[in-house]
Amino acid sequence: MNIRLEQVGVSLGKRHVVRSASAGFAPGTLTGIVGPNGAGKSTLARAMLALVPHSGSILVDDTEVATMPRAELARRVAYLPQGQTLHWPLTVERLIELGRLPHLAPMSRISDADTAAIERAITRADVADLRDRVATELSGGERARVLLARALAVEAPALIADEPLASLDPGHQIDVMELLQSEARAGGLVIAVLHDLTMAARYCDRLVLIDSGTVVADGTPAEVLTPANLKSVYGIEAKVELSGDWPTITTLGRSR
């Protein structure tokens, strides 16, 4: 499975939120999409799920996403949306079960294979202790892990996670990044929208840096997270050390 973006544009209202974005995503790779607030990261992720109309082309294995039947796209690309609110007081287990919906024929019940996938997702996202809780009563971090479990339950060859670390404590941030990395190591195509550059540098194989709706850098963390890029895109002065296995970034302050 491959995802390829060619000259993608997205307009919301009168605003050109994504402009001429081109990038390719391959199996076995954890790619971080980074960039400042409002850069267009979530919009680009949503375009890859055909949730907003786009110009240019977004190809999933040579098929344009806009023409792909919704259920097929949902089976091929799992999606963890940003900051989702829950409206129904379902148990955690029932909520995670919803991840199997793209696999179910109309009016059919979940199969043993679906149950096994749900159990794998519960284990991988470390939410077994929450399975009988009512999802609307969870803390922000607990909810984030449960929603990740729902996305994992799809067992799609690709996963797009929009800010999967939001509201997580440091330990669970590491757990989630290790989980995303292991999905990629197992052959998955994994894309994560991230704000934490240290986590992005440490765990991602590749980073795509977005600014004002445009891809401004695309490469290894060391290639992308340069002091010059951090200054021009985020407006910060930062020290980048390349001595270890991944670049470490110390933010020194706003650039003047």
Ligand SMILES: Nc1ncnc2c1ncn2[C@@H]1O[C@H](COP(=O)(O)OP(=O)(O)OP(=O)(O)O)[C@@H](O)[C@H]1O
């Ligand atoms: N429905 C909409 N109509 C008009 N503009 C919108 C709409 N939705 C989002 N935008 C604008 O599009 C731009 C990109 O938004 P997007 O959510 O993709 O950014 P982002 O990079 O994910 O930001 P953040 O890091 O803050 O989550 C922002 O300026 C936002 O205000």
